[in-house]
Amino acid sequence: DSGVTQTPKHLITATGQRVTLRCSPRSGDLSVYWYQQSLDQGLQFLIQYYNGEERAKGNILERFSAQQFPDLHSELNLSSLELGDSALYFCASSVDPSLAQFFGPGTRLTVL
Amino acid sequence: DAKTTQPTSMDCAEGRAANLPCNHSTISGNEYVYWYRQIHSQGPQYIIHGLKNNETNEMASLIITEDRKSSTLILPHATLRDTAVYYCIVRVGSQGGSEKLVFGKGTKLTVNP
Numbered sequence: 001d002s003g004v005t006q007t008p009k010h011l012i013t014a015t016g017q018r019v020t021l022r023c024s025p026r027s028g029d030l031s032v033y034w035y036q037q038s039l040d041q042g043l044q045f046l047i048q049y050y051n052g053e054e055r056a057k058g059n060i061l062e063r064f065s066a067q068q069f070p071d072l073h074s075e076l077n078l079s080s081l082e083l084g085d086s087a088l089y090f091c092a093s094s095v096d097p098s099l100a101q102f103f104g105p106g107t108r109l110t111v112l
Numbered sequence: 113d114a115k116t117t118q119p120t121s122m123d124c125a126e127g128r129a130a131n132l133p134c135n136h137s138t139i140s141g142n143e144y145v146y147w148y149r150q151i152h153s154q155g156p157q158y159i160i161h162g163l164k165n166n167e168t169n170e171m172a173s174l175i176i177t178e179d180r181k182s183s184t185l186i187l188p189h190a191t192l193r194d195t196a197v198y199y200c201i202v203r204v205g206s207q208g209g210s211e212k213l214v215f216g217k218g219t220k221l222t223v224n225p
Binding site for chain 1: 215
């Protein structure tokens, strides 16, 4: 158990819908990262927050957005969902951006 | 971040040492070598990291060559639960560098009974 929690575990929705994935980092970790893992793309970095501020962006679609709240939990919002958005979404956290990241169990999103 | 090269797959007998190689010939002086593994579709699990000295923790040992162009992750007594995809990642360890992890395809390690 890494100490990072993600909810929900599974999410099944339809195309065009909007969903919110939630991540609670390890106690004391200020940095949160979101990654997407699909069958054809592997693990891809989406976005990073540090102490409430966006710090780095990867290949995140404009339909996706995220934020980190004052209590340091983070949410990833996915809208206008397409079939290709079906994937595992992982959250990771670290006490400092320069140190090791610890991953949560992931949310499996299925878009029908 | 430097690119890494790993074998696609490896097999190991249960109870024996598993030695997973990684080439990172373009590594820079301030880049660390990180190892993660992913068991089935679980979240990647941090294993170990190092800069230039060999490192050991309760999970594994990391051997980095003197020129730092390659490294080996050693699982001393592999068990069936060590079957996973192992990722070698090179990343700057200081603030100001790229803090994201760039995952390649990794090595699929299968531990056989």
